[in-house]
Amino acid sequence: MPELPEVEVVRAGLEPAVTGATVASVTVYDERSLRRHSGPSEDFVDRLTGRRMLAPQRRGKFLWIPLLTPEFPKEALVVHLGMSGQVLLRDRDTDDPLTRVRLELDSPSAGPAPRAPTAHRPLRLNFVDQRIFGSMAIDELVPALDHPSQQVPSSVSHIARDPMDELFDERRFFSLLARKNTTIKRALLDQTLVSGIGNIYADESLWGARVHYEQPTATLSRAKGTLLLSEVRAVLAQALAEGGTSFDTQYLNVNGVSGYFAHSLKVYGQQGRPCPRCGRPVVREQFMNRGSHFCPFCQRVR
DNA sequence: CCGGACTCCTGGTTGC
DNA sequence: TGCAACCAGGAGTCCG
Numbered sequence: 022m023p024e025l026p027e028v029e030v031v032r033a034g035l036e037p038a039v040t041g042a043t044v045a046s047v048t049v050y051d052e053r054s055l056r057r058h059s060g061p062s063e064d065f066v067d068r069l070t071g072r073r074m075l076a077p078q079r080r081g082k083f084l085w086i087p088l089l090t091p092e093f094p095k096e097a098l099v100v101h102l103g104m105s106g107q108v109l110l111r112d113r114d115t116d117d118p119l120t121r122v123r124l125e126l127d128s129p130s131a132g133p134a135p136r137a138p139t140a141h142r143p144l145r146l147n148f149v150d151q152r153i154f155g156s157m158a159i160d161e162l163v164p165a166l167d168h169p170s171q172q173v174p175s176s177v178s179h180i181a182r183d184p185m186d187e188l189f190d191e192r193r194f195f196s197l198l199a200r201k202n203t204t205i206k207r208a209l210l211d212q213t214l215v216s217g218i219g220n221i222y223a224d225e226s227l228w229g230a231r232v233h234y235e236q237p238t239a240t241l242s243r244a245k246g247t248l249l250l251s252e253v254r255a256v257l258a259q260a261l262a263e264g265g266t267s268f269d270t271q272y273l274n275v276n277g278v279s280g281y282f283a284h285s286l287k288v289y290g291q292q293g294r295p296c297p298r299c300g301r302p303v304v305r306e307q308f309m310n311r312g313s314h315f316c317p318f319c320q321r322v323r
Numbered sequence: 324c325c326g327g328a329c330t331c332c333t334g335g336t337t338g339c
Numbered sequence: 340t341g342c343a344a345c346c347a348g349g350a351g352t353c354c355g
Contacts (some may be wrong), residue, residue, distance in 0.1 A: 024349095102348085105333080105347080152331085152333050153332050201324070204324090210350095219348055271335095272348070309326090311347085
């Protein structure tokens with residue numbers, strides 16, 4: 022479900038509430054949500070309980086909260102929302118259906134309620150996930166391959182930087198596009214080439230750049246590639262500014278509020294409706310076992 | 324290396 | 340109205 026803008030909305034929403042917070046207790050309601058954790062759920066609970074949290078970080082669609090140890094942060098709580106995951110910040114007496122993991126926190130300041138003047142207030146973090154494709158895990162932090170003074174969870178180190186990241190390696194991206202024998206939408210969805218893009222924003226960006234999803238990357242001109250990357254950035258930035266895309270209550274921010282970008286979608290889910298540029302009908306085709314939405318007139322393989 | 328099939332799941336929507 | 344089929348923002352593995 023959630024792509025970069027939605028995950029970033031969650032990260033930013035968590036930041037003021039969890040930075041400096043202490044984990045008072047952890048309850049695992051469904052062990053399947055710990056599939057990516059390398060030990061039993063007791064190990065997950067033990068390694069999280071009593072720890073202090075640092076500022077949440079993100080790479081692509083992966084989110085993590087470094088955990089302070091007496092020495093230095095060397096572990097993090099890694100969260101992936103999968104298709105249907107949510108992180109909700111609640112008062113200590115609020116329940117959410119489909120909560121798979123719950124953390125009770127002592128938060129230093131702000132939360133969903135009006136700011137309390139007291140130094141520490143109780144806060145509940147509910148990890149909600151209908152389909153259980155998302156996960157929580159405690160993972161070791163390792164130096165980032167391209168920037169060893171930064172740390173990333175070991176399970177995230179193979180993920181490329183996202184196109185909004187200052188250290189995104191544009192030269193590497195274009196050189197891989199030129200070298201690989203694949204098509205452009207596959208490449209946009211390949212999180213080891215560029216991260217954060219999912220099915221919605223891939224379709225929206227390709228429409229913006231007038232590129233067909235099956236355009237071979239090797240024959241994509243450098244000018245088109247540059248245009249496409251700028252469309253990706255523009256679409257992600259606008260979606261972030263609008264709080265992400267919510268079709269229903271499947272995606273909500275940490276306060277349970279929907280995003281507005283669904284109103285701005287040009288082709289995703291718009292099959293049969295007129296292309297906003299040329300007026301011809303938007304088409305949906307099956308691709309990679311999911312839908313690809315595009316305008317056959319504006320977007321052609323060339 | 325590449326692509327397709329298949330896996331992990333639940334619940335809302337669609338269509339007969 | 341009832342129920343089955345279909346659909347969904349992701350990502351990993353395996354096999355040919």
